[in-house]
Amino acid sequence: MNHNLFGLMHTPYRRRDFLKQLSAFALTTGFSGTMLSGCGGVALDDASGLILPSGEPIAMPFDSSIPWWLQGNFAPVADETEAFDLPVQGAIPDTLNGLYVRNGSNPHAADSSHWFFGDGMLHGVRLENGKAVSYRNRYIHTDKYVDGDSGGPPTGGNNSSNVSAIYHGGKLLTSGEIGLPFEINVSDLSTVGVTNFDNSIQTSFTAHPKTDPATGNLHFFGYWFAEPYLTYHVADPTGKVIHSQPIPVDKPTMVHSFAITDQDVVFWECPVVFDLAAAAAGADNPFQWQPEYGARVGIMPLGGMASEIRWKEIEPCFVFHEVNAFRQGDDVVVDLCKYSTMFQGGASLGGSGESSLSRWTIGTGGDELSFSEQIITKASLELPTHDRRFSGRKNQHGWLLEMRDDPNTVDFGGIAHVELDSGNISMWDPGLNNHANEPFFVPDGDGEGEGWLLTYVFNHSSSKSYLAILNALDVESGPVASIELPQRVPFGFHGVWVPNS
Numbered sequence: 001m002n003h004n005l006f007g008l009m010h011t012p013y014r015r016r017d018f019l020k021q022l023s024a025f026a027l028t029t030g031f032s033g034t035m036l037s038g039c040g041g042v043a044l045d046d047a048s049g050l051i052l053p054s055g056e057p058i059a060m061p062f063d064s065s066i067p068w069w070l071q072g073n074f075a076p077v078a079d080e081t082e083a084f085d086l087p088v089q090g091a092i093p094d095t096l097n098g099l100y101v102r103n104g105s106n107p108h109a110a111d112s113s114h115w116f117f118g119d120g121m122l123h124g125v126r127l128e129n130g131k132a133v134s135y136r137n138r139y140i141h142t143d144k145y146v147d148g149d150s151g152g153p154p155t156g157g158n159n160s161s162n163v164s165a166i167y168h169g170g171k172l173l174t175s176g177e178i179g180l181p182f183e184i185n186v187s188d189l190s191t192v193g194v195t196n197f198d199n200s201i202q203t204s205f206t207a208h209p210k211t212d213p214a215t216g217n218l219h220f221f222g223y224w225f226a227e228p229y230l231t232y233h234v235a236d237p238t239g240k241v242i243h244s245q246p247i248p249v250d251k252p253t254m255v256h257s258f259a260i261t262d263q264d265v266v267f268w269e270c271p272v273v274f275d276l277a278a279a280a281a282g283a284d285n286p287f288q289w290q291p292e293y294g295a296r297v298g299i300m301p302l303g304g305m306a307s308e309i310r311w312k313e314i315e316p317c318f319v320f321h322e323v324n325a326f327r328q329g330d331d332v333v334v335d336l337c338k339y340s341t342m343f344q345g346g347a348s349l350g351g352s353g354e355s356s357l358s359r360w361t362i363g364t365g366g367d368e369l370s371f372s373e374q375i376i377t378k379a380s381l382e383l384p385t386h387d388r389r390f391s392g393r394k395n396q397h398g399w400l401l402e403m404r405d406d407p408n409t410v411d412f413g414g415i416a417h418v419e420l421d422s423g424n425i426s427m428w429d430p431g432l433n434n435h436a437n438e439p440f441f442v443p444d445g446d447g448e449g450e451g452w453l454l455t456y457v458f459n460h461s462s463s464k465s466y467l468a469i470l471n472a473l474d475v476e477s478g479p480v481a482s483i484e485l486p487q488r489v490p491f492g493f494h495g496v497w498v499p500n501s
């Protein structure tokens with residue numbers, strides 16, 4: 001059993017217990033208000049380039065009576081804050097002018113039934129002319145955050161909007177797993193409000209839309225609990241929805257992401273099914289592993305009609321994220337992070353099975369689709385990023401977050417640069433007591449992979465966080481710059497780079 005992403009059993013828990021445990025934790029660690037106090041001075045580690053605490057390595061503290069998503073650096077921060085002219089080790093590339101902003105789950109009631117279900121909070125760092133100009137963190141003012149959870153499935157603006165950040169049509173958006181997205185003010189991360197694209201989408205907006213680099217069109221979908229369960233949309237570069245198609249599927253399944261090529265839309269429908277009875281019974285996670293539902297990949301023309309989609313049944317499995325997809329002759333190739341199971345365990349959140357970074361090849365030349373799978377690596381990797389100038393096009397480079405095996409919690413490690421054709425991996429180990437988070441690629445140069453990776457790094461000894469900037473094609477050399485942040489940044493999900501206009 002590989003205890004990797006999302007793979008741990010849920011422990012029933014009450015907020016009162018959490019506060020009690022938090023108090024005890026504070027007494028033993030020096031917790032004061034919003035963050036853990038440091039454990040002494042910091043020093044530059046020459047090997048990694050990161051600011052590291054002096055002293056010996058320490059084990060990551062873990063309290064088995066507290067759910068893993070409410071302790072350590074999964075625990076929420078209490079304060080919204082801002083800071084300016086941040087300390088920097090190394091040199092920030094002066095070509096990086098813009099805002100790095102990352103979304104994540106930060107339950108403001110200090111309680112949540114899972115890491116996935118806390119209120120969305122953005123953490124942003126603005127870089128200009130080689131300077132770290134500012135840091136801000138802000139809650140996303142969803143209906144759920146402002147008015148409280150009304151219960152039931154997320155609808156409209158009553159969702160957490162905690163999964164991703166998207167920049168399209170000059171607007172910064174946040175999205176949750178289900179429900180409508182929110183527009184965010186780029187200047188201060190304040191919430192403009194919920195958006196339905198001028199009444200063009202009714203239910204949901206995926207956390208993982210895709211921009212076609214040839215047209216600038218945004219391809220996306222939403223899934224829902226009633227028919228149509230799955231709907232595909234295209235928005236033009238201004239954000240106007242120009243195409244929508246309900247995609248026939250038999251049940252409301254969790255479809256977290258999808259892929260495009262220059263000619264195709266690629267769906268994977270896996271047997272994690274929304275169970276209405278479980279939801280009505282108050283299950284923490286109404287999505288259940290139902291392998292008897294089967295799994296399938298679907299290929300339809302980019303911007304095409306639902307009637308043109310073709311499906312191919314595959315072995316039951318689950319996929320949150322792909323690295324990228326491309327067409328090669330009659331074949332559609334998708335590189336993705338695959339699990340053999342997901343959410344096993346009845347009404348509780350359950351385990352993922354074995355994981356791999358896999359290459360799926362779907363042959364489209366015959367009367368029926370063909371399917372084959374090649375394992376690129378069995379290294380436990382997640383939260384991929386790629387050079388988005390090559391979205392839907394043949395690419396060589398993927399960057400992913402290392403998932404360390406830990407029986408107690410989700411443990412993030414370093415950043416892996418994977419050469420996708422060969423499976424060769426170059427690693428950046430963030431060093432003593434440090435844990436990276438999702439990397440995001442920002443282009444700087446003409447060739448694929450020429451650019452920078454941005455990732456928040458947490459040190460569990462000092463309880464401090466840093467923004468690391470890595471040369472994407474030379475991750476093993478460590479950060480070219482490390483930016484010290486005024487408070488820890490909890491482990492989160494997905495970010496985006498908003499370039500200065």
Ligand SMILES: [Fe+2]
Nearest residue numbers: 207320321494
């Ligand atoms: Fe995701």
